[in-house]
Amino acid sequence: MEFNDKQIQIIETAETLFAERGFDGTSVRDIADVAGINVAMISYYFGSKEKLMEALFELRVGSVKSRVETLIKDESLTPLEKINMLIDEHIDRVMQKQCFHKIMLGVHVTNKNPAILKAANNVKIRAAEVVSEMIKDGQKKGIFKKKIDVVLMINTMVGTVSQSMISQEYYREFNKQQDMPDEEFQVLLKRRLSIHIKILFKAILTNES
Amino acid sequence: MEFNDKQIQIIETAETLFAERGFDGTSVRDIADVAGINVAMISYYFGSKEKLMEALFELRVGSVKSRVETLIKDESLTPLEKINMLIDEHIDRVMQKQCFHKIMLGVHVTNKNPAILKAANNVKIRAAEVVSEMIKDGQKKGIFKKKIDVVLMINTMVGTVSQSMISQEYYREFNKQQDMPDEEFQVLLKRRLSIHIKILFKAILTNES
Amino acid sequence: MEFNDKQIQIIETAETLFAERGFDGTSVRDIADVAGINVAMISYYFGSKEKLMEALFELRVGSVKSRVETLIKDESLTPLEKINMLIDEHIDRVMQKQCFHKIMLGVHVTNKNPAILKAANNVKIRAAEVVSEMIKDGQKKGIFKKKIDVVLMINTMVGTVSQSMISQEYYREFNKQQDMPDEEFQVLLKRRLSIHIKILFKAILTNES
């Protein structure tokens, strides 16, 4: 489905507010006011607040799915390189669309928005299958360990990045980096996360230790 | 602050519902209905819905703070043993009070409930300081590496456990364990998490690899 | 089901307004304003606008059902006397609660308020069965004709009374009775209707002509 400029503007406004205040904590009037449009337009363009949420999901997730599929087929990369790319791409994706990933976290916590929850789970399951195949490939080639809990591994990656995102203020505080410009801090955090998770994954995947 | 039986009953009902439907998605009437009490009692006992949330936080967090403090002072344990106990206790705490930790996740995501957010951050900062001291102790003794990013390390622990909790259905599905009795599954997951995170921490902390 | 004073006040206000403006043409705010109560009270007492309508139906119809049942069992009356009582009671009922019967007319025209439509039809079907039994009794006794279309007969009674009620202004106009006090006119109209319908029924039921 394609969205026009006005629709995207509304979706992105909603994205920010949903992230700040939660889905139920954001009224359609709030969204309309911030977006500078009429309240009725939300129903007009999306049908309902719920459908607006689904549109947001579609807009953000749509492009991701195919990426994972192409990555696995790339024969020029070793299994470990693929995993490392997966890590970096995940970090980039989350840190670039922090609002969206905050919302997704909320969706997974509560049982509301069942349509989205289901769609998100489908994405996640497919991703896990892909990773699983990568790992099996690495195991065949003797690079990876025999016993690996794929889901816990993914949970560590996803959990660490999410946790770092939602508590970045506290990260700055603890490391006395409150005065660092935001952009610089984001770059720093992403690099640290990348190194950190790669170390973790190496420990899980390889026989080196 | 002490809570009487009726108050605790209300708080625990609210805990379940807040976890299932989110704070804004739960009405005080929902809580009153499920708890089998009068709607007015919530305002009567707690003053407001917001204050009820704060009471929930106080009830659940109160006991934790002191535990961390006593752990660090225990001289009969090595730094690594302390860290490992921290891991197991965290896993137990989260898995035993899943509802509460789901709610806390929501609190950290949105900027609502600022009073709680602040209080929760204080708890977390203190915990990080304590862990930091443990690590410094280990570094002095030559057991731990020199360069350790404490916050990222904690984020990995907290993030992995949270992520595993909120997506446990999906864990069962992927590992074909849908028919396992819930209690058995909880035990299994906790053990796996414990081993998993300890491996990760060893990789971060020690020079072995 | 019993209604308290406030509920009855709301129901009767709604009755007037539904009759004047139709169900969809009346907003709950209209009702609340005229009844001098808060808008929220309608939901509070009845659950919804629809349920308020059902309450109105229950209040008005509840007492009628039993009356028809007792009438048929009265052995001191001849079949014709029973029919005549039915006519007079129907006229009285409609003319005394004109608003309600206007609303019922609307309910039968549109397919909205399906719950009420069904309930109303049940009442009507039962009434027709009762009348049918009365007539069969009269036929056995040789007083009534053999071939009688009960439904058309009832339609004539109900239709004539309804039509006379909704066009009474026009009746006054045509007969130059605009200045007659309303109460006097009601009495007059009821008497005329009674005589008129009894003549019609005699023509349908008996062999005299």
Next chain:
Amino acid sequence: MEFNDKQIQIIETAETLFAERGFDGTSVRDIADVAGINVAMISYYFGSKEKLMEALFELRVGSVKSRVETLIKDESLTPLEKINMLIDEHIDRVMQKQCFHKIMLGVHVTNKNPAILKAANNVKIRAAEVVSEMIKDGQKKGIFKKKIDVVLMINTMVGTVSQSMISQEYYREFNKQQDMPDEEFQVLLKRRLSIHIKILFKAILTNES
């Protein structure tokens, strides 16, 4: 006023929907959707929803008025024949345009659409005058009784037909004719109504009993 094809298509769609759901229960968007046209066209062609209703009335009533006038002047018919023709034509008219007559019933019940109500009353008053003249003619010729309440008589005809139309499902049910093809049933009902009302009128008008 003349209507073009598109206007007539809109009017007839509105007619069906108004009959099914009532005037207020039908939105202009409903009409536009069913008619397969743009919403704005209704305002464009008729000015407003209200005016569309008036157009519907004009389209349906326009042709009727003259018919009544010509009937009375026809000297080749006896007064009773004229009355009988009036009955049959009324039955045909109502049963052929049931939707429209359902709507008219609603218009007479509520005080909405005052313009239409007034116009409809004018038609009805003129009709009553015509009938009145027919009766006077019959009285002069000694065929009809001296004392006849013309309005009640018309109310019986109109009321019986209306009532039979709006409750025809129930007629079928009571007479176990649910499986009869609709067209066949319409013919049957019209014939029964014709005979039924003529019997009634004979009882009112003539001295035979």
Next chain:
DNA sequence: CATGAATGAGTCTTCATTCAT
């Protein structure tokens, strides 16, 4: 001539809270 986009007013309902008892 016809329409897609847009809107302000209005719809019903639910909310957390208060208050007299």
Next chain:
DNA sequence: AATGAATGAAGACTCATTCAT
């Protein structure tokens, strides 16, 4: 100490209509 009744504010959504194109 506890509660049933009540309410103003706000919730999401639909309405008939307008207007630029």
